[in-house]
Amino acid sequence: MNSAPDILRTYKLKSTSTREEVLSLLLENDHALSHADLEREMTTDCDRVTLYRTLKTFQEKGLIHKVLDDNGLTKYAPCTACTKENxxxxxxxxxxxxxxxTVCLENVQIxxxxxxxxxxxxxxxxxxxxICNICNKK
Ligand SMILES: [Zn+2]
Ligand SMILES: [Zn+2]
Ligand SMILES: [Zn+2]
Structure with a gap:
């Protein structure tokens, strides 16, 4: 898997500490993260507006996508092979x-x-x- 700075470069996005950390967190976690999850896990200083804009930019460029949760919460997960156009x-x-x-079941098509x-x-x-496969084993 490519590192966050590499991906930012591939997608022609300027690298900032916020962008790198947000992307790294989304890539490292195998489940989708909400705005609040990200805020909690981030170590770099980042205000809500910057985080909001970062997520919006990533979505527009095809790096991440929205995952709607059952309680109306929006979470985000990395895209595997998206571009801005596709x-x-x-x-x-x-x-x-x-x-x-909440996880992406990439191989299960709608x-x-x-x-x-x-x-x-x-x-x-x-x-x-x-019940997910991890909890099902316990
Ligand atoms: Zn996508
Ligand atoms: Zn997904
Ligand atoms: Zn579970």
Whole structure:
């Protein structure tokens, strides 16, 4: 896996300590992180607005995507092969009711759904809740 500074360079984003740390945290964790999670885990000084802007920039450039949680909370997870132009997600997200983690199931595709006439899909989100494979082993 590429390091945060490498990825920033690839995506032609100026490297700042905030950008590097936010991206590193998202890459290191195997589950999606919310704004509050990031704020809690960050060691560099970063105000809410800067963090908000950083997440917005990353989303626009195709580095990360939104993961909608069941309680209406927005979390973020790194994209695997997105670009600014091709930033589409058709995979399912899974929220574990025991550990509370939400993960990307990259290999589980959202099935094709036929919408009624006149409806145009922009974004698809499927969140499955249950018990994750780690909690299931305990
Ligand atoms: Zn993406
Ligand atoms: Zn779990
Ligand atoms: Zn995802």
């Amino acid at each position: 930033h589409k997600h058709e995979h399912v997200h899974f929220k574990c009711e025991i550990c509370g983690n 099935p094709v759904m036929k919408l009624p006439n006149g409806f145009v899909a922009e974004e698809k989100n499927i969140l499955i809740t249950g």
